[in-house]
Amino acid sequence: MDQAQVEKELEDLRKRINKYDYQYHVLDQPTVPDAEYDRLMQQLRTLEEKYPELITEHSPTHRVGGEPLSAFEKVEHRVPMLSLANAFDAEDLRAFDRRVREGLQVENVAYVCELKIDGLAVSLRYQDGVFVQGATRGDGNIGEDITHNLKTIKSIPLTIKDNSAMEVRGEAFMPKKSFLALNEAKAKKEEEPFANPRNAAAGSLRQLDPKIAAKRNLDIFLYAVGEWESGTLTTHSDRLSYLKELGFKTNPEWRKCEDIEQVIEYIEGWNEKRANLDYEIDGIVVKVDDLAYQDQLKTTAKSPRWAIAYKFPAEEVVTKLIDVILSV
Ligand code: NAD
Secondary structure, three states, X not given: OOHHHHHHHHHHHHHHHHHHHHHHHHOOOOOOOHHHHHHHHHHHHHHHHHOHHHOOOOOHHHOOOOOOOOOOOEEEOOOOOOOOOEEOOHHHHHXXXXXXXXXXXXXXXXXXXXXXXXXXXXXXXXXXXXXXXXXXXXXXXXEEEOHHHHOOOOOOOOEOOOOXXXXXXXXXXXXXXXXXXXXXXXXXXXXXXXXXXXXXXXXXXXXXXXXXXXXOOOEEEEEEEEEEOOOOOOEHHHHHHHHHHOOOOOOOOOEEEOOHHHHHHHHOOHHHHHHHOOOOEEEEEEEEOEHHHHHHHOEOOOOEOOEEEEEOOOHHHHHHHHHHHHHO
């Protein structure tokens, strides 16, 4: 490819990805499967790596999520809510581990593996032990105030036994059963169904009327602490245990792994086992356990260097392939 062709290819990819981002994050109405989106993003990343002089600041590879909707009050995230870099196989995970160990100059690093819940990231702020504000991730720096809707999720504690100013982060989601029931009801009313539980959850939490969200049977798993006035714990695993102790719903499947090979072992099998869960997951998140190491590794503009999301091979593509094979 000559320079003009590369520029055109980059321009086309950015345009398409920006359009898909808008449909997915702002309208909650994706028009392509996630695997197709991930493939285009990977293609753009590879081209940008090969031609770094053609990277523009407004490239979608440099930003997180979507813009906030104007109907809601804006909330500034003092600690940005970032996206995660992706891994698609064991080699990507080993490469991630190498980068981490080289960055820290250590022989071995322990990780925490968590299920990657396919919902939407939210932030819950507590002041003097009381839930005072809940927000979406938005573009990572500015989210939307959806406190009224989050209060309808019964597993979110309205008070906790910790009086420090604390921001807890997690994934709000719609269980598979609620999603099927909701789409059945929509079909009866001849309304457009939601594309998937993630979009249904996002659409429910971005309603102006909390009565709608209340009817949607949403749930949440908490997996991180953002800003924390008096945080003294030194590992991510201790934080997860503390969140549980405070009454937050944490996902029970998380596991501490002593090295990357244990991480790879943990991941094996989840692609099949996930069908038995009552909620959708689209991968496994791997995080450096030691918080001092996390600080040392820092973040890029888009994602932390101390975590990675392993993504399962996409079901949508596999299903399509089977359809094609069966129709021949
Ligand atoms: P991401 O899905 O790769 O991962 C980051 C998110 O994972 C976090 O923000 C959080 O919400 C979530 N998460 C779930 N469980 C977690 C846990 N235990 N710990 C930490 N985080 C956890 O990145 P993204 O920026 O949220 O979204 C990008 C993805 O969205 C793409 O990879 C693509 O699959 C999809 N997408 C699809 C379209 C489309 O048109 N189909 C468009 C845009 C984005």
